[in-house]
Amino acid sequence: MPHPTWLAYSFAAVMVAVSLYCIAWLIVATRRSLQNHVDVNISHVAMGLAMAGMLVHRLNLLPDGLWEAVFVAIALWFSWQGVRFVMRTGTAPFSGASHGLSHYLIHLVMALAMMYMYLAAVPAPATAGAGLSMTGPTGTTADFVGLPLLFVMILFASAVWQLDGLSRYAPSHRTLVGAGILGDRGPDGARGSWEIPGAPRGEAPRQLQSGAGASPFLAPRLEMGCHIAMCITMGYMLVLML
Secondary structure, eight states, X not given: OOOOHHXXXXXXXXXXXXXXXXXXXXXXXXXXXXXXXXXXXXXXXXXXXXXXXXXXXXXXXXXHHHHHHHHHHHHHHHHHHHHHHHHHHTTXXXXXXXXOHHHHHHHHHHHHHHHHHHHHSXXXXXXXXXXXXXXXXXXXXXXXXXHHHHXXXXXXXXXXXHHHHGGGGSOOSOOOTTSOGGGGBOTTSOBSOOOOTTSOTTOOOHHHHHOGGGOSSSSHXXXXXXHHHHHHHHHHHHHTTO
């Protein structure tokens, strides 16, 4: 399916920006000794750079065979992490954890979708501006026409889920009653203080008790925004292959 050149360049620019942000995230997280979602951001760097190269040929950094090996490794990693998660949590994999089994499954699906795009897409000439002509699969991959549609549905569902979850990390405008914050007055001058949803009454928020670095997550809303952009871009590329 033909696609506008300006749209390909726009998506490629977004993917390069996402990859650069994730590289910066990894550097900052390493310096702060934060280990949460390091594997996710590494996979986002690889996927972002690979999709930019698929959309705009001159941005392609590695041969297709090497990219395929990278995504096989990513798929195996998240498969193993998913298995370990189930073994740790027993029969209730989604209970009592900061993120459930779906965290590993969605990134496994994304790695498999990248592998599919490399195997099914038709390479463009080396002189072309666009990297891969996003046409329908040929040869043996033509027998799996429904596969990209399944990937698209999962990716868009994940993007909507993450978009809905952004509010979980929004700064609260209320503190706890009796916490003595802001001189026992809220920002509107009223007596009493604010309340943090989910925090025990009469207890100061953990961030206020332990300082700003108490949270184990680094810029979670930006990370979720990167994931949303990646799901939309990958879904767009897969739609072109239907």
